[in-house]
Amino acid sequence: xRPVPLRRVLTVLVLAxxxxxxxxxxxxxxxxxxxxxxxxxxxxxxARAFAxxxxxxxxxxxxxxxxxxxxxxxxxxxxxxxxxxxxxxxHPGLRNVVGRLPGRGPAILLAAHYDTKDTPEGFVGAEDGAxxxxxxxxxxxxLRHTPRPAKAREVRFxxxxxxxxxxxxxSDFLAxxxxxxxxxxxxxxxxxxxxxxxxxxxxxxxxxxxxxxxxVRLWAKLRAAARAVGSQRAFPDAVQGAVQDDHTxxxxxxxxxxxxxxxxxxxxxxxxxxxxxxxxxxxxxxxEAVLELVRRLRAEATPR
Numbered sequence: 001x002r003p004v005p006l007r008r009v010l011t012v013l014v015l016a017x018x019x020x021x022x023x024x025x026x027x028x029x030x031x032x033x034x035x036x037x038x039x040x041x042x043x044x045x046x047a048r049a050f051a052x053x054x055x056x057x058x059x060x061x062x063x064x065x066x067x068x069x070x071x072x073x074x075x076x077x078x079x080x081x082x083x084x085x086x087x088x089x090x091h092p093g094l095r096n097v098v099g100r101l102p103g104r105g106p107a108i109l110l111a112a113h114y115d116t117k118d119t120p121e122g123f124v125g126a127e128d129g130a131x132x133x134x135x136x137x138x139x140x141x142x143l144r145h146t147p148r149p150a151k152a153r154e155v156r157f158x159x160x161x162x163x164x165x166x167x168x169x170x171s172d173f174l175a176x177x178x179x180x181x182x183x184x185x186x187x188x189x190x191x192x193x194x195x196x197x198x199x200x201x202x203x204x205x206x207x208x209x210x211x212x213x214x215x216v217r218l219w220a221k222l223r224a225a226a227r228a229v230g231s232q233r234a235f236p237d238a239v240q241g242a243v244q245d246d247h248t249x250x251x252x253x254x255x256x257x258x259x260x261x262x263x264x265x266x267x268x269x270x271x272x273x274x275x276x277x278x279x280x281x282x283x284x285x286x287x288e289a290v291l292e293l294v295r296r297l298r299a300e301a302t303p304r
Contacts, residue, residue, distance in 0.1 A: 002178030046284025063118030103154035106193030131202030181246035189253035
């Protein structure tokens with residue numbers, strides 16, 4: 001992913017009244033796993049998700065097309081409902097890993113990228129790659145083992161390959177990166193009613209403002225879901241500048257899409273993006289909110 005110029009110009013301070021009304025520190029609020037999940041029949045297991053984050057990191061660097069990336073892709077496929085590979089046309093060796101839970105259309109797409117930046121120093125991407133991937137798989141596990149509501153919408157899962165540009169030149173990111181997500185959007189955007197991208201969702205001191213390009217109405221639904229499960233601290237009422245990321249091809253195709261990315265992350269594409277940069281608590285906060293959002297979207301009568 002890449003920030004557009006002046007991405008912080010649009011930042012809005014969190015409203016003090018909202019913080020007071022919602023309880024700004026979720027450590028004193030209801031645990032995220034308890035609020036809405038019990039009555040729905042399943043919860044996001046932060047410990048399980050974090051264990052898979054750690055497993056990805058133990059594979060070492062996982063740049064697109066590498067042997068380690070292919071090993072991870074097989075692990076992902078085995079964990080997704082109806083998991084399978086989709087080739088990325090024009091990019092031999094790259095493949096998205098996709099799955100689905102049946103339902104009516106238009107579908108909800110939950111996505112992350114599983115490749116890491118191919119720096120010569122050995123970047124392992126605990127946050128940038130592993131965090132979002134772990135969260136998507138845990139949400140898929142919960143939904144897979146929860147009875148499907150009547151007339152529920154279809155949920156699709158996609159772990160994109162080739163999000164990162166090869167090499168160190170990211171100056172034309174939308175041309176050299178987002179290869180897997182662009183291929184998926186080209187093939188499937190017409191079937192989708194919403195796209196939720198999990199990118200930087202596990203870093204310590206997590207605080208995810210809305211990316212300025214993210215769909216406003218869908219983001220409002222995410223914040224409402226976060227409040228319902230006690231994760232509101234992780235989603236302040238603030239806006240950061242637009243970020244070019246795997247959600248961009250979907251926005252270009254007219255699909256309402258949001259990007260969960262805390263771009264204040266100091267270790268972006270740095271070797272310090274290792275296990276010391278992430279926390280199980282952060283992954284639980286973001287994962288529980290997105291799980292609740294997907295549950296609500298599945299029950300909606302209309303896409304918007």
